[in-house]
Amino acid sequence: xxxxxxxxxxxxxxxxxxFPVARVLTYVFALIAxxxxxxxxxxxxxxxxxxxxxxxxxxxxVPRTDNAGERxxxxxxxxxxxxxxxxxxxxxxxxxxxxxxxxILFFGTFMDFFQGDVxxxxxxxxxxxxxxxxxxxxxxxxxxxxxxxxxxxxxxxRYVNRPKWLDDKPEDRIILWLILAIAVTGFLIEGLRLQxxxxxxxxxxxxxxxxxFGGHLFALPFSGMSIAAVKGxxxxxxxxHLFIVLGFIVYVAYSKLLHIFxxxxxxxxxxxxxxxxxxxxxxxxxxxxxxxxxxxxLEEYSWKDLFDSEVCIRCGRCVAVCxxxxxxxxxxxxxxxQNIREHLEAKLKLALDADGKVHVIPxxxxxxxxLIGDVIDKETIWAxxxxxxxxxxxxxxxxxxxxxxxxxxYLTMMESDFPAEVQEVxxxxxxxxxxxxxxxxxxxxxxxxxxxxxxxQKGEAEYLFYVGCAGAFDDLNKKAAISLAKIFNxxxxxxxxxxxxxxxxxxxxxxxxxxxxxxxxxxxxxxVFNGYKVKKIITLCPHGYNTLKYDYKEMGGDYxxxxxxxxxxxxxxxxxxxLKNPVGDLGTISYHDSCYLGRYNGIYEQPRNILNALGVGxxxxxxxxxxxxxxxxxxxxxxxxxxxxxxxxxxKRTQEAIDAGVKTVCTACPFCYTMLTDGIKELGxxxxxxxxxxxxxxxxxxxxx
Amino acid sequence: MNSVVCVKQxxxxxxxxxxxxxxxxxxxxxxxxxxxxxxxxxxxxxxxxKEKSGGAVTLVCLGPDQALDAIRSGLAMGxxxxxxxxxxxxxxxxxxxxxxVALAAAIKDLEYDAIFCGKQAVDDDAGQVASIxxxxxxxxxxxxxxxxELSDDGKTxxxxxxxxxxxxxxxxxxxxxxxxxxxLNEPRYASLPQIMKAKKKPVTVKTVADLGVSAEPMTVIxxxxxxxxxxxxxxxxxxxxxxxxxxxxxxxxxxxxxx
Numbered sequence: 022x023x024x025x026x027x028x029x030x031x032x033x034x035x036x037x038x039x040f041p042v043a044r045v046l047t048y049v050f051a052l053i054a055x056x057x058x059x060x061x062x063x064x065x066x067x068x069x070x071x072x073x074x075x076x077x078x079x080x081x082x083v084p085r086t087d088n089a090g091e092r093x094x095x096x097x098x099x100x101x102x103x104x105x106x107x108x109x110x111x112x113x114x115x116x117x118x119x120x121x122x123x124x125i126l127f128f129g130t131f132m133d134f135f136q137g138d139v140x141x142x143x144x145x146x147x148x149x150x151x152x153x154x155x156x157x158x159x160x161x162x163x164x165x166x167x168x169x170x171x172x173x174x175x176x177x178x179r180y181v182n183r184p185k186w187l188d189d190k191p192e193d194r195i196i197l198w199l200i201l202a203i204a205v206t207g208f209l210i211e212g213l214r215l216q217x218x219x220x221x222x223x224x225x226x227x228x229x230x231x232x233x234f235g236g237h238l239f240a241l242p243f244s245g246m247s248i249a250a251v252k253g254x255x256x257x258x259x260x261x262h263l264f265i266v267l268g269f270i271v272y273v274a275y276s277k278l279l280h281i282f283x284x285x286x287x288x289x290x291x292x293x294x295x296x297x298x299x300x301x302x303x304x305x306x307x308x309x310x311x312x313x314x315x316x317x318x319l320e321e322y323s324w325k326d327l328f329d330s331e332v333c334i335r336c337g338r339c340v341a342v343c344x345x346x347x348x349x350x351x352x353x354x355x356x357x358x359q360n361i362r363e364h365l366e367a368k369l370k371l372a373l374d375a376d377g378k379v380h381v382i383p384x385x386x387x388x389x390x391x392l393i394g395d396v397i398d399k400e401t402i403w404a405x406x407x408x409x410x411x412x413x414x415x416x417x418x419x420x421x422x423x424x425x426x427x428x429x430x431y432l433t434m435m436e437s438d439f440p441a442e443v444q445e446v447x448x449x450x451x452x453x454x455x456x457x458x459x460x461x462x463x464x465x466x467x468x469x470x471x472x473x474x475x476x477x478q479k480g481e482a483e484y485l486f487y488v489g490c491a492g493a494f495d496d497l498n499k500k501a502a503i504s505l506a507k508i509f510n511x512x513x514x515x516x517x518x519x520x521x522x523x524x525x526x527x528x529x530x531x532x533x534x535x536x537x538x539x540x541x542x543x544x545x546x547x548x549v550f551n552g553y554k555v556k557k558i559i560t561l562c563p564h565g566y567n568t569l570k571y572d573y574k575e576m577g578g579d580y581x582x583x584x585x586x587x588x589x590x591x592x593x594x595x596x597x598x599x600l601k602n603p604v605g606d607l608g609t610i611s612y613h614d615s616c617y618l619g620r621y622n623g624i625y626e627q628p629r630n631i632l633n634a635l636g637v638g639x640x641x642x643x644x645x646x647x648x649x650x651x652x653x654x655x656x657x658x659x660x661x662x663x664x665x666x667x668x669x670x671x672x673k674r675t676q677e678a679i680d681a682g683v684k685t686v687c688t689a690c691p692f693c694y695t696m697l698t699d700g701i702k703e704l705g706x707x708x709x710x711x712x713x714x715x716x717x718x719x720x721x722x723x724x725x726x
Numbered sequence: 727m728n729s730v731v732c733v734k735q736x737x738x739x740x741x742x743x744x745x746x747x748x749x750x751x752x753x754x755x756x757x758x759x760x761x762x763x764x765x766x767x768x769x770x771x772x773x774x775x776k777e778k779s780g781g782a783v784t785l786v787c788l789g790p791d792q793a794l795d796a797i798r799s800g801l802a803m804g805x806x807x808x809x810x811x812x813x814x815x816x817x818x819x820x821x822x823x824x825x826x827v828a829l830a831a832a833i834k835d836l837e838y839d840a841i842f843c844g845k846q847a848v849d850d851d852a853g854q855v856a857s858i859x860x861x862x863x864x865x866x867x868x869x870x871x872x873x874x875e876l877s878d879d880g881k882t883x884x885x886x887x888x889x890x891x892x893x894x895x896x897x898x899x900x901x902x903x904x905x906x907x908x909x910l911n912e913p914r915y916a917s918l919p920q921i922m923k924a925k926k927k928p929v930t931v932k933t934v935a936d937l938g939v940s941a942e943p944m945t946v947i948x949x950x951x952x953x954x955x956x957x958x959x960x961x962x963x964x965x966x967x968x969x970x971x972x973x974x975x976x977x978x979x980x981x982x983x984x985x
Contacts, residue, residue, distance in 0.1 A: 312919070434918040435918065444915050452758050453758065460742055461758065
């Protein structure tokens with residue numbers, strides 16, 4: 022058969038001509054390793070026990086197993102394509118190399134098994150020969166090299182330039198060294214075999230030896246050794262390699278290597294609802310009947326919440342992007358998840374019966390650390406701005422910050438335990454339907470000198486312009502509301518505002534954890550919207566946008582909701598407004614992505630398109646932008662709380678604008694506008710820099726000022 | 727210690743006030759009503775004393791149907807029961823004297839060691855009811871209290887009240903009447919379970935006739951007027967600080983005529 026000489030002998034130098042002792046032993050050891058792996062999963066407190074503990078969780082969740090086909094497709098693409106992992110190129114590439122290297126090596130090992138123990142004994146044939154063998158040889162060496170490069174990249178990151186937020190536990194190092202040892206011993210075996218066979222002059226494979234380029238390199242140190250010594254060393258390392266590989270397999274069950282299975286599972290179970298960061302539903306009727314709200318016990322989370330803690334491998338990407346952490350506040354999303362995991366493990370010990378069953382721990386008999394306060398600090402709970410950077414960054418599809426909102430709900434609704442300054446905000450929302458507690462009768466005063474149609478006079482309109490509290494009550498942001506009304510008028514848009522019939526959207530109340538207040542506000546608004554048969558809504562504020570779009574829908578208020586940047590972008594494109602007038606000297610401009618527009622809703626380009634249409638040029642990005650944009654510090658109700666810990670988030674963001682060398686920072690969110698305006702003043706840049714809401718600039722360029 | 731707290735429902739401080747047609751009162755339609763903020767301090771203090779040393783807290787409120795909201799707010803804060811003197815007509819024309827007579831009639835059948843009131847209601851700012859109540863019930867009245875402590879035997883109270891430029895500490899045998907000033911405590915934000923529980927707490931509804939009260943107001947409001955609308959501010963212009971100061975002095979002297 023042509024090319025039959027292009028092959029290699031399986032179990033070369035390990036299995037002799039007689040009874041294949043080594044071959045049988047390999048299978049015996051492999052079987053033992055698999056048994057140890059399974060026992061590892063089944064051990065007391067192991068993965069299976071932990072999953073049984075998770076099953077005790079009672080909290081509701083979004084669907085996690087519907088649309089099986091789509092879920093599977095997405096999970097496969099994400100797992101094999103590494104889309105999210107590659108968001109951080111260095112770590113991404115390192116992981117990609119190891120991942121694909123391992124897949125290739127797994128395939129290589131499988132082919133060896135298939136040839137040696139299936140094809141050869143049953144059919145007395147050799148598929149590992151000729152051109153295919155050379156390809157096989159090359160590709161498996163490539164796999165091994167990928168693994169080595171990847172693991173060295175990780176070792177450098179861990180030992181040489183480890184970011185301060187990156188955890189460093191023994192298992193993190195053990196895993197890297199194990200992987201390196203597997204790859205290196207593998208190559209040593211190959212190199213020693215080549216040295217004793219293919220690299221010898223006259224060997225039929227000699228001309229093809231470079232196809233095994235990895236092994237070839239590893240053979241170099243042994244070129245002076247006698248064949249007998251090479252063979253002796255080969256045998257020793259062969260067994261060492263086998264035991265390291267089997268040890269690795271066993272170690273999976275005992276370490277974060279379990280993520281090989283749990284992360285794909287978690288990607289499969291990703292949130293597929295429209296709402297990018299859904300909170301647990303609290304049905305309105307339960308306010309009358311339920312005895313407790315929010316979460317103060319581990320078991321009140323959903324089982325998927327707890328599974329998230331199992332999936333986390335402490336990569337720390339959520340920490341690296343968290344605005345609270347980056348301004349020295351005691352919030353590290355990873356630690357929230359890890360603390361939940363440790364708490365679960367501790368509670369599991371109490372929940373395990375002598376007979377190995379997991380039983381519910383009655384609340385009154387539990388005396389261990391409490392979820393709120395002990396496991397997760399109150400300061401941590403209140404530090405979150407709900408900017409969603411953690412969720413966006415997590416390659417394992419963990420939902421971090423909503424777990425904190427569950428705790429806020431308990432603190433707020435059950436204990437009335439929230440930052441003192443929030444009480445006035447709640448009162449404002451309750452009594453005057455705005456967090457500033459300004460008389461609700463003044464809600465439409467911003468429009469007094471303009472021709473702004475009122476829904477109560479017009480009866481109906483194509484669009485409801487939902488101004489929101491900031492546009493209606495905050496002097497700074499009234500400017501944006503006025504600009505928008507002028508633009509809508511000029512463009513001949515069929516719209517109306519609700520005037521004093523409008524109410525607070527309730528976003529801040531919801532994110533602070535006061536779901537009861539949120540639902541009261543939402544119900545009132547929905548009733549008014551439906552009264553006017555509202556179908557399409559334009560919001561000024563991204564928080565209102567997100568709330569009306571998702572949260573109101575969950576309460577039965579189903580509308581087409583647009584943020585004004587979407588509408589303005591269309592009006593400009595269709596020529597309904599023309600931007601021909603000078604807008605003054607803006608210098609270089611940067612656009613600050615609002616979290617609730619960008620990460621929450623993927624509105625990145627519309628605001629940038631609008632700014633480009635102004636024709637002022639000079640649009641530059643700050644260090645953080647698009648998906649990685651840095652929060653202004655006002656989301657999640659933080660707008661209304663004192664920022665007493667660490668440094669100020671808005672100043673850190675403003676500093677990014679200063680560092681980018683821009684003169685003008687634009688945004689399309691009232692909270693961001695306020696925070697950036699303050700940031701510029703606080704950093705003493707009031708003379709040389711300015712902040713604008715995009716709407717103001719459009720009005721100016723359209724000659725409407 | 728058992729307490730009675732007198733509670734009044736008033737317009738929200740931010741709400742738009744319009745005068746009624748004949749100018750003797752305000753237009754009540756469209757008004758957002760809240761519990762008088764000073765009464766919140768009173769309720770909070772009574773509830774805290776209950777939490778410390780036991781007893782019960784009873785609210786007494788004179789007002790129309792809608793006043794029930796203020797009562798429920800107080801119950802949600804931790805009061806146990808309430809008496810609602812629901813008499814819209816009487817309440818509408820009641821002056822401090824008539825109000826105190828009605829409250830006294832409701833209170834006299836209750837068990838109490840202390841009566842807490844707000845130091846004044848923020849609507850008419852009369853600040854008289856507690857004092858008249860003291861006269862009617864023959865009890866000592868301590869006004870503008872910023873600290874309240876019960877003695878160990880529970881027979882007296884040691885309270886701190888605000889006086890011009892300082893504080894006075896006063897001991898008074900119970901029962902007695904106290905009016906709450908800002909600073910006495912930080913009123914709580916009622917938790918959701920408390921709000922729900924408050925809906926089921928007993929509220930005894932009585933009319934003025936039930937109480938056998940036939941008091942006529944001793945005073946009558948002849949007219950009310952709104953303060954003049956605030957004028958827009960004026961920016962002082964000038965080349966430098968000295969010029970601006972001169973312009974300011976001129977404006978204060980000639981336009982405002984204050985210097």
